[in-house]
Amino acid sequence: MKLTTKKGGMVMIILCIKHDGECPQCGTTLHPSQLNCPSCGADIRWYQGNPFLCAECAKEEAKKVVPKDHLLHQLNSSLNLIFKALTFCDQNRFGECTEEISRAINELRNVLETIENNEIVEK
Known part of the structure; x- marks a missing residue:
């Protein structure tokens, strides 16, 4: 699935390869039309191979x-x-x-x- 939306002049692409629409952090099921992070509600952008979390939540998850x-x-x-x-x-x-x-x-x-x-x- 490849979903492209235009928001504020920026094109956001969300790719779903094999997670079947499930957030790996909290398990929330995402629908193709859902463009928000289930943790904080921010716009989702592709971040380090994780399409289901916004950049801040993905960064938070990656903290050592x-x-x-x-x-x-x-x-x-x-x-x-x-x-x-x-x-x-x-x-x-x-x-x-x-x-x-x-x-x-x-x-x-x-x-x-x-x-x-x-x-x-x-x-």
């Missing part, structure tokens, strides 16, 4: 579980880089200071992306 201790270790490592950079600045070693600050920013960015894209659990 990350232990809180791992994130705390990464944050501690980033803070240590900042202190190291400040030590270099205090010693007038500005080139090394800049490199350490850049590394710290990249590590902090990675931690924030991990927090945003994954489920955090106590361990």
